[in-house]
Amino acid sequence: MELRGTIDESAVLPGLVPPEPDPIETGAIGGGPYEPFSSGALWPDEELAADHSIDLSGDRPARRNNEPDTQVTPSLSSDSATAGSRMNTRAEPTEPVTGRQNPRAAALQGGMLRRDDDPHAPIGLRAGTFNLFPSLEQGVTASTNGTSSPGGRSATFSETTLRLSASSDWSRHALDFNGNLTYEGALSGDAESELKGNAEVALRVDISRSVTGHASIAYLAERESFNSPHAVAGVDKQPLQHEITGTAAIEKSLGPLRLTAGGRIVRETFGPARLDDGTTFPQSDRNSTLALATLRAGYELSPTLVPFVEIEGGRRNYDQKTDSAGYKRSSRRYGARAGVQFDRGEKLRGEISAGWIAEDFDDDRLRRLAGLALAASIQWSPIRGTNVFFDASTNLEDGSGGDSGSLRYLASLRVERQMRANLTGSLEFGGAWRDYEAGGHDLTLHGEASLAWWLNRYAALVTRLRYERQTSSDPSREYDGTSIYVGMKLQR
Incomplete structure (x- = not known):
């Protein structure tokens, strides 16, 4: 028996998939x-x-x-400095489609927590849309040179440090705070009770996909070191230094170009030095304000590599037209540098640069202060549980009297290692080279080893051993010292 007729293509038999147009x-x-x-x-x-x-x-x-059986995945660079970069796509093979797909449901934690994450990381506190991370550290330090200065004697003092960091949890923009306050109480020997601290607030504003704004303000208060070039001889206490720094910058992306325009203002004030006989020696002629403008242009060779060039210019104005020696120390500052930014996520990130910096004084009797400018900030994680940090900077230090000042180069290398689940350690090596324009130099080297034994997530026993030595073209500026610290850290 033969059946004849037409097939209705709109009818779909169960289990069959209709053809695509x-x-x-x-x-x-x-x-x-x-x-x-x-x-x-x-x-x-x-x-x-x-x-x-x-x-x-x-x-x-x-x-x-x-x-x-391919999918196209858009990927954008996560670094704010490369916002608005070109979209990259890549094809990834996937398994064939066999009937109904049952996608795996994501974990409630969103994949943020893993079994092998740091079990002693601070939990923090929630305050509105901010996460707060407070900590308190209390200990005792014994040193063979309590003032870290030539002729310093042994001393013992207690240290109490309160730290607080906070970060916003916003869908756009970001606000961060970091601060610490330390009280050093003299127990015996060549030591004076001191209170010092610093704080910084940083804001990032995502203006658009290609424009980002940054602003920050920082405050520092501490007593000037006895080994400073400005240290006053024969005093009981060096002057107290206050420093306020404000910065602002705008970043703009134009295709592979990364453009940044910014400014920085630094205000420094100094209190009087206290002499051994109880009288004070004023330092107000050192109060000054530094204003700098910076322009940077970079080119994105890849999402992880951005070479750049940068120029800066500005002026330092002293509150008093002439200092106590009769010199006009106000000056003009300018510099240029070239470097490269790199970002490979948690594995390796940072930047390194080199250039030239100079300062010309209003007083013709003071010679120009100029030299090579080096800077670096690198974070590297060669293996899980090990982090390496390298930092370097160049500072122009003002002088006194007929001395123009000095260039100071600083560098430090720190290695942190989680040796066991409840035991972490670190090693640090650093140095500072001070080159005086009038001739001479100082070289300061230090090494430090520390251990933290975590009793639980909230408490740890901490110990640090440090050695510091300074050599100089002037033997009267040489010193060395060893110190050991034992204490306990509490965190939330």
Whole structure:
């Protein structure tokens, strides 16, 4: 028996998948009426989201049946300095589609917590939209040179340090705070009770996809070191120094170009030095304000590598037209440097640069202070549980009397290692080279080893051993000292 008739193509038998329309017939290929992005979205990411074949939430994109076994994943650089970089795509093979797909549900923690994460990291406190991380450290230090200065004697003193860091939890922009306050109480020997501290607030504003604003303000208060070039001889206490620093910058991305314009203002004031007989020696002629403007241009060779050039210029004005010796110390400062930024995530990130910096004084009797400017800030994690930090900087230090001042180069290398789940240690090596314009130099080297034994997530026993030595072209500035610290740290 023969059956004749027509097949209704709109009817679909159970278990069968209807065929996709021919892309040529529908105009999807060949310049027909098909428009891939018709959602009216302003940004490419929104246009991709309008096409239901891609899910921007981070899970596997949903595919229609009979689609090729590849997916296109948009990726953007996460660093704010490279915001607005070009979109890169890559094709990744996926398993064939076999019937209904059952995507795996994400963990409630969002994948942020893992079994092997640091078990002694601070939990913090929640305050509105901010996460707070307070800590308190109390201990005792014994030193063979309590003042870290030539002729210093042994001393013992207690140290109490309160630290607080906070960060915002906003969908856009970011506000961070870091501060610490330390009280050193004299117990015996060549030591004086002191209170010192610093604090910094930093704000990042995401103005648009390609424009980011930065602003910060920092405050520092501490007594000037006995080995400073300005140290007053024969005093009981060196002057107390206050420093306020404000910065602002705008970053703009134009294709592969990274442009930054910024400014910095530094205000320094000094209290009087107290002489042995109880009288005071004023230091107000050292009070000054430094204003600098900086321009930087970089080119993104890749999302992880951005070489750059930078120029700066500004002026330092002293409150008093002439100092106590009759010199006009106000000056003009300018410099230029070239370097490279790199960012490979948690593995390696930072920047390094080299250039030239100079300062010309209003008083013709003072010679120009100029020299090589080096700077670096690098974080490297060669293996899990080990972190390496390298920092370097160049500072221009003002002088006194007929001395123009000095260039000071600083560098430090610190290695941190989690030796056991509850035992962490670190080694630090550092140095400072001070080159006087009038001739002569100082070289200061130090080494420090520390251990932290965690009793639980909230408490740890801490110990530090430090050695410091300074050699100089002037033997009267040489000294060395060894100190050991034992204490306990509490954190939340």
